Amino acid sequence: MANTPKKGKSRVVRYNKWGYIFLIPFIVVYLIFQLVPLFTTIYNSFFENYLSGLKQIGPNFVGLANYKEIVTNGDLIKYTQNTLIMWVLGFVPQIFFSLLLGAWFSDARLRIRAAGFFKTVIYLPNLIMAASFAMLFFTLFADSGPINTTMINMGLISEPYKFLEHAAGSRGLVAFMNFLMWFGNTTILLMAGMLGIDGSLFEAAQVDGATSTQVFFRITLPLLRPILLYVMITSLIGGLQMFDVPQVLTNGKGNPVRMSMTLIMYLNNHLYSKNFGMAGALSVFLFIITGILSLIVYKFSVQDNVDEVKPKRNRNKN
């Protein structure tokens, strides 16, 4: 008796050791490429440190001056708004079409032909580099580009519509591109979630005479919540870090009137002039914003789950 637990214990310890050893590569890479840069970024944000011409200024310790500058010039709020607006504009259609397509593809009754082909096609835009995709749209939607020429020839408009010189135009294009690039990816994630739902639930619903709309809203959607939450949070973080598409589309200028300038484009402007202090402070703000928004999304979704489960239990008891 006394021997067996000892043996068992030592075996556990030995296996634990291997677990740790296998974790070493990740930990080391994480430390070097993630954690250390994270802290040096915060450290750098307290310094005045940039290149003036070919002359290095600083690093001089300036305390919270960089933070103060960012808060007082009001740009942070403006660019956060821009970023979120463009993210929402792209995310709403994205989640709508993904749910629709996911439901169709995973519905056994529909038996869509060549589903594999369509799944590949909707995923394809994601394979194109964002920069080339943005370049393509830039050319397509130029003042005298094919889209304008076609619309004029069809008699829809008489003057070319300058897409990139209207806030709606350039923000809309960015959102549309993000939607096109990411809805395939989201569809596949949601489809995986839908296929993971127990088929007997659908059958039971069918037997009870539920319509497909009812099945979707009463069964698919509630059970898809964890995956939806995952999609929401990853997309939000991805959205806050939106950079390549608007950067290339507007040539880094965020035209018009900096209305399509995202947070990361702003960060890039500072990094471009090697202004590490301001860039560091801005990164810290970004970190905080991302954290808060993710928490909010997470809180909301988890709260809903708990609320729904609780009354059900009460009902059972009664």
Place this chain on the structure above:
Amino acid sequence: MKKKVLSTLLATAMVAAMLAGCGSQAAAPAPAAEAPAEEEAPAEEAAPAEEAAPAEEEAPASDEGKVLNIYCWNEEFKSRITAHYPGYEEVDGTTGKIGDVDVKWNITPNENNAYQNNLDAALLAQADAAADEKIDLFLVEADYALKYVDTDYTVNVADFGLTDADLAEQYDYTKKIVTDSNGVQKGTSWQGCPAIMFYNREIAKEVLGSDDPADVQEAVKDWAAFKATADKLKDAGYQACSSVNDTYRVYSNNVTSKWVDGNKINIDKNIENWVNDSKALVDAGEAGTHDLWSDDWSKGFFKDGKVFAYFGPAWFINFSMSCDQEGSVGIDGGWGACVGPQSFFWGGTWICGAAGTDNPTLVGDIMKTMTCNADVMKEIVQQDDDFANNKKAMAEMAASDYTSKILGGQNPLPMYMEGAEKIDLSNLSAYDQGCNESFQNAMKDYFNGNASYEEALDNFYKSVIEKYPELTQ
């Protein structure tokens, strides 16, 4: 047992691979970087010794580096070297050969200070770079020449063997601009950049009744006349110029103060004039707001483009106007040239030798051949419609029967020569490129009605301070 052995093996393999990965990153580059330098020394000594025996011709790269690194922002200098430097062979898009020296072109576009940032990073690393990685030669533009000339990263041209006699025929302004605060000249240029107005002859005939340069000049002799002509052009369905950014340099080169005063950003009265005149042009539909070099902007170089005039110096013809393309205005000599509302200059490219170059003889020879040799200068004018930086050669050609095919048989050289003498560079600052670019971009929102003048101005300040953190509003 087997399992244990296997797992030990796997784990050690993984850790070893990881350490190896880290190790090679940290340790490997040092010997790798030193090695070529050490290896090369004997190799190079051997090579010239062999070569020297059969023929003792001028071999610029005797005991010098085997790689010539050139930093620039577009293809212009490369095409000049390809066409006019004896012995240059093109290998592919970014490499060439002069004798047994490899020429490496490092081309980064100018926009948004990309070229300068890239060059800065390379110059700051110059001291530690391996001999073959060091910048040997780089190009600068008038907008930011000062930034480099007044540092130790550029070298007196005399050190590369250029004598005062070599430089005697160059225009004074081209020397002044690359002279540092101690009076040392640090660069040299093959071109002069007095700029003029190019107009579409057919449109001039139709609207103004004549395509004679003197008549056209009368119609655009000042900005009021230019606006009146623009109104006429508008009625006939043409635009006066493709974009208001075309006229920007005409105003910005006639300023009376610098962009930056101390550390404060300063907006000159004449820049404000540009804003007001341009707003009027845009509102009347007489000019667009396209970015320079964009597709929409370039439409006017072709016959159905409906653009009356572009403003530019001599390099503009060869570099921008697509005159070698079918359907372009220039291919049949459809352009005419006149001075325009105000004379101005635009750009210009200077060759600077980098401190620490391992190819000083070759750099010196390129400078001498490309900027001091009168025959090469004349060749450049004839083949590329450029205006070369040699007073005597230009005076000879201006008096000769030289005519430009693209300009419909006109000889523009007298106009350029007159302009070159007038060029005044006293109001240049090291921040010009960033300020000019940001200002045009910010004002675009004002012209298009997306922002008020104050909002646009505010965005201009923001953008400039992002580029140059040391400046204040």
